[in-house]
Amino acid sequence: MTPTDAHQSKQRVALASIGASAALTLAKLVAGVLSGSLALLSEAGHNLVDTGITIVTFFAVRVAGKPADAEHPYGHGKVESVAALIETGFLFALSTYILAEAIQRLTVKPVEIHANALAVGVLVVSILVDLSRWFTLSRVAKATKSDALAADVLHFSSDIIGSALALAGLVAASLGYPQGDAVAALAVAMFIAVVGYRLGRRTFDTLIDTAPKGLTEDVRAIAERIPGVNAVDQLRLRPAGADVIGDINISVPRTLPLEKVAMIKEAVRTAVAAVHPEVALTVTTQPIALDDESVRECLLLIGARRHRTIHNIIVQEVDGRMSVGFDIEIDGQMRLGQAHEIASMIEADARTELGPDIEVDSHIEPLEPRELPGQDAPVATRNAIAAALSEFASAPIVDVHSVRVRETPAGLVVNYHCRADPDLSVDKVHLAVDELERKVTAGFPAILRIIGHAEPLRRAVIRRHG
Known part of the structure; x- marks a missing residue:
């Protein structure tokens, strides 16, 4: 059920409940006056309270359905709880009055009871109507989680029991036990008080922000x-x-x-x-910081906070003292004084995180931020460099391929792929790739940068080369 549907459903059942409560109140009042039954008059008073509170409920659910605004950032839902709290107060007041009147009838002024057909018929119809309202409201209150409608459900259940008790009192009076009506009124008063307590407790919990149990x-x-x-x-x-x-x-x-x-x-x-x-x-x-956070992870995080890239991290233990070294990539066009200030801040962060006694050394490495325009180098240049890469490649590097050479204003940029045994460590492959690139660069001074991408060698190729 969407919020809009829930809001409309709550308004419909609340409005229907107003009409039913008003009709039952009038019928019980007339029948109570004609019969002299305190239990029936108590039920009329109970229904009168219900009619007033049901009107309050109707307006409460309308207000509660309004969206949140600047003055009510959490919405208007608690208006329903306020309505339920008002209803609780009326229930306690009604039960107190009925209790006092019943005790007076039992001890001071007995009243003659006329258990006529009108009184009995009104109570029977009331029970049937309340059963129907109880079923409808229970379903809607559960679906919409409405405090105000849930309060009405409790009241209608009390109405059913109250009407049944009043009917029992009339039956007792008709059988020659006139005090049975006052006893029934006492039971009605006690039941209303119990319902009011349960409703009040739940409403109070809502108003003081008590979280639902569990x-x-x-x-x-x-x-x-x-x-x-x-x-x-x-x-x-x-x-x-x-x-x-x-x-x-x-x-x-x-x-x-x-x-x-x-x-x-x-x-x-x-x-x-x-x-x-x-x-x-x-x-x-x-x-x-988790207990298993490594020194490397800590240093990388420090660099990220300063928006700097840290790499080539070396961690040593020297005479019981930790020593760390790392490279910091900084714009190559930046002045040394400014770059050194950045490096010093990162070193200070490292001491804060890892301890004041730690030995920290950083190397400032120039970062080339420029985007270089480029174009494919002549085929002869590309073929010569590709041949040199294949010639100088040695174990564990094999199968040099996808060689690309581009000319830029700063020099040649070479990209290539090669293969190596997938079981080798990254360190060993990296050293072999660096050695290959140094040999090729020595023969081609115009090369600015060589970027080699190592791929795992397929098993069939490993056996062939082996």
């Missing part, structure tokens, strides 16, 4: 099962009419990229909504 634990468990969530640091939930609004703060590894953190937050919202669609969560994250 919901906090359930939402926490769902969030903790999401991959990437290290812990749930804080979770707050509060009812707002048919909805529950809350915020949750989760801990995530600080080394995660922002895109991954956003995906984790969305996964938490989606998982909770799948089980509890009435819950609207605001998810915030707290980045933390």
Whole structure:
């Protein structure tokens, strides 16, 4: 059921309930006066209260259906709870009056009861009408999670029992036990008080933002099962009419990229909504350093915070003291004083994260940010470089292919692919590729940069070369 459909449904049943309550109140009042039955008059008073409160309920559900605005950022859902609280007060006042009147009839002024057909008929019709209203409202209140309609459901159930008790009192009076009507009125008063207590307790919990029982634990468990969530640091939930609004703060590894953190937050919202669609969560994250975070991950994170690329990280243990070294890529056109200031800030960050006694050394490496215009080199140049790459390639590098050579104002840029045993380490392959590139560059001084891409060698080729 969409929010619009739910709102319209609540208004329809509330409006229908007003007409039914008004008609029953009038019928019970007339029958109560004619019969002299306190139990029946009590029910008339009960219905009169219900009629007034049902009107309040009708306007409450209309207001509660309004969207959130600047003055009510969480919506207007609690208007229904206020209506339910008003109804609770009326119920207690009514039960107190009925109780006092019943005790007086039992002890001071007995009243003659006329159990006529009108009184009995009104009570029987009332029971049938209330049963119908109870069934309809129960279904709508459950579907829309309306506090105000749920309050009406409780009242109609009390109406049914109250009417049944009043009918029993009339039957007792007709059988020669006139005090049976006052006893029935006492029972009606007690029942109304119990219903009022239950309604008041639930409404009070809603108004003081008491989370639905068990919901906090359930939402926490769902969030903790999401991959990437290290812990749930804080979770707050509060009812707002048919909805529950809350915020949750989760801990995530600080080394995660922002895109991954956003995906984790969305996964938490989606998982909770799948089980509890009435819950609207605001998810915030707290980045933390995990116990298994490596020195390398820490340094890469420091570089990312400063918007700098760090590589060639070396970590050593010298006489019980940690020593780290790394390269920082900085614009080659930047002045040395400015570049050194950036490197010093990164080194200071490293000492803050890893400890003040750590030895930190950084190497400033120029980063060429320019985009170089280029074009394919002459075929003869390309063929000569390709031949040199194939000639100087030695184990573990084999099968040099896809050689491309481009001319730029700064020199030649060479791209090529080669293959190596897939079981070799990256270190060994990288050293072999660097050695190949040094040999080729020595024979072609015009080369600015060689970019070699190593691919895993297919098993059949490995056997052939072996």
